[in-house]
Amino acid sequence: MSNFNTGTKCVQGGYQPGNGEPRQIPIVQSTTFKYNTSEDMGKLFDLEANGYFYTRLQNPTNDFVAAKIAELEGGTAAMLTSSGQAASFYSVFNIASCGDHVVSSSSIYGGTYNLFAVTMKRMGIDFTFVSPDCTEEELNAAFRPNTKAVFGETIANPALTVLDIEKFAKAAHAHGVPLIIDNTFATPVNCRPMEWGADIVIHSTTKYMDGHGAGVGGCIVDSGKFDWTKYPEKFPGLCTPDDSYHGVTYTERFGLEGAYITKATAQLMRDFGSIQSPQNAFLLNLGLESLHVRMKRHCENGQAVAEYLSKDPRVTWVRYCGLPGDPYYDLGQKYLPNGSCGVVSFGVKGGRAAAEAFMKELKIAAIATHVADARTCCLHPASATHRQMNDDELKAAGVSPDLVRFSCGLEDAADLIADIDQALTAALK
Numbered sequence: 001m002s003n004f005n006t007g008t009k010c011v012q013g014g015y016q017p018g019n020g021e022p023r024q025i026p027i028v029q030s031t032t033f034k035y036n037t038s039e040d041m042g043k044l045f046d047l048e049a050n051g052y053f054y055t056r057l058q059n060p061t062n063d064f065v066a067a068k069i070a071e072l073e074g075g076t077a078a079m080l081t082s083s084g085q086a087a088s089f090y091s092v093f094n095i096a097s098c099g100d101h102v103v104s105s106s107s108i109y110g111g112t113y114n115l116f117a118v119t120m121k122r123m124g125i126d127f128t129f130v131s132p133d134c135t136e137e138e139l140n141a142a143f144r145p146n147t148k149a150v151f152g153e154t155i156a157n158p159a160l161t162v163l164d165i166e167k168f169a170k171a172a173h174a175h176g177v178p179l180i181i182d183n184t185f186a187t188p189v190n191c192r193p194m195e196w197g198a199d200i201v202i203h204s205t206t207k208y209m210d211g212h213g214a215g216v217g218g219c220i221v222d223s224g225k226f227d228w229t230k231y232p233e234k235f236p237g238l239c240t241p242d243d244s245y246h247g248v249t250y251t252e253r254f255g256l257e258g259a260y261i262t263k264a265t266a267q268l269m270r271d272f273g274s275i276q277s278p279q280n281a282f283l284l285n286l287g288l289e290s291l292h293v294r295m296k297r298h299c300e301n302g303q304a305v306a307e308y309l310s311k312d313p314r315v316t317w318v319r320y321c322g323l324p325g326d327p328y329y330d331l332g333q334k335y336l337p338n339g340s341c342g343v344v345s346f347g348v349k350g351g352r353a354a355a356e357a358f359m360k361e362l363k364i365a366a367i368a369t370h371v372a373d374a375r376t377c378c379l380h381p382a383s384a385t386h387r388q389m390n391d392d393e394l395k396a397a398g399v400s401p402d403l404v405r406f407s408c409g410l411e412d413a414a415d416l417i418a419d420i421d422q423a424l425t426a427a428l429k
């Protein structure tokens with residue numbers, strides 16, 4: 001399907017049924033797979049033959065859906081994970097281990113920040129966080145001899161910064177390491193980071209890809225373009241024999257197009273088992289079939305709400321890269337010319353208390369720890385996800401006490417705006 005446009009890939013990518021086969025992707029609800037001989041089975045365990053043997057590592061339903069996402073992102077191989085967090089973890093841990101170092105944008109999802117700065121640090125992997133707006137000199141200065149990857153988010157959740165992907169790709173490649181991009185908020189409908197130099201793309205499919213708040217999940221896609229064999233001393237896991245698979249060398253056996261994902265499946269899925277359930281993969285595929293149609297509407301609603309808020313004197317500030325004057329407007333025009341996402345953040349006059357009062361009055365937008373859902377939802381990070389922080393700490397994290405994260409769903413924009421208007425009126429009485 002590689003010559004088709006994005007919408008066609010959303011609907012039909014990844015699965016082409018043969019004569020008389022199911023039109024919809026079958027849900028292979030089976031933990032295991034049957035073989036005639038132990039010899040057949042042994043070949044699978046040695047990665048000598050292709051096939052399924054246990055759903056903790058791979059399942060056909062997942063692979064159809066992963067293949068669709070690989071086509072959408074322009075990658076060569078992909079895998080589904082049980083959550084976005086698992087995708088972030090695997091994407092880095094597949095090439096970095098104890099004693100290694102990673103450069104990451106500081107403007108990333110809070111859960112990813114915690115995974116990197118606390119949990120993976122405990123595993124012996126060091127992270128240096130750089131501002132997404134840093135100069136090339138500052139970015140280059142963050143690298144060390146043991147740096148193994150660079151990480152960033154196309155549109156950061158919840159800061160809504162837009163990453164200069166080319167700048168980060170250039171620095172990563174100058175230091176012989178891949179750029180990993182979390183493309184959750186933009187989705188491949190609005191941005192394909194691999195076209196700008198990213199080597200690996202990950203997703204929390206929980207968000208727009210699923211799009212209906214139905215299933216938690218993640219995905220990792222490899223571009224197949226990063227040449228690990230140029231730096232065998234840096235990436236021994238990909239370039240030297242794996243004793244746990246009878247000495248297979250991933251880059252030799254699976255080529256650049258397959259080495260990274262095969263290693264992640266064979267080692268990380270085998271040992272950690274964070275696979276997506278086939279049932280969730282099926283639901284994810286239903287979401288993907290309409291992703292291109294839904295993203296357009298999410299963006300139209302985001303733009304309309306952002307424009308309305310920017311003119312309302314009861315709102316102190318608005319952040320949305322589609323608004324002329326937004327600090328990320330120019331980067332948005334470059335990387336997201338067809339729209340960014342449906343998430344808008346803003347401050348209500350009167351600060352923290354006013355933000356909470358405003359949200360309580362909303363009738364359509366629900367208060368939920370979620371974004372990128374068909375149903376509009378909103379969150380006050382200062383009293384929810386960032387609740388432990390005092391006002392000074394919130395400021396350092398780029399989350400002001402008055403910040404409302406408003407995720408525009410698929411409803412009518414006029415109703416969303418009327419809801420915001422009545423809630424502001426009621427809250428600021």
Ligand SMILES: *Cc1c(COP(=O)(O)O)cnc(C)c1O
Nearest residue numbers: 083084085109157184204206217
């Ligand atoms: C939600 C989110 C994650 C984590 O995904 P889960 O599916 O909740 O584990 C990672 N990155 C971004 C940008 C997110 O919004």
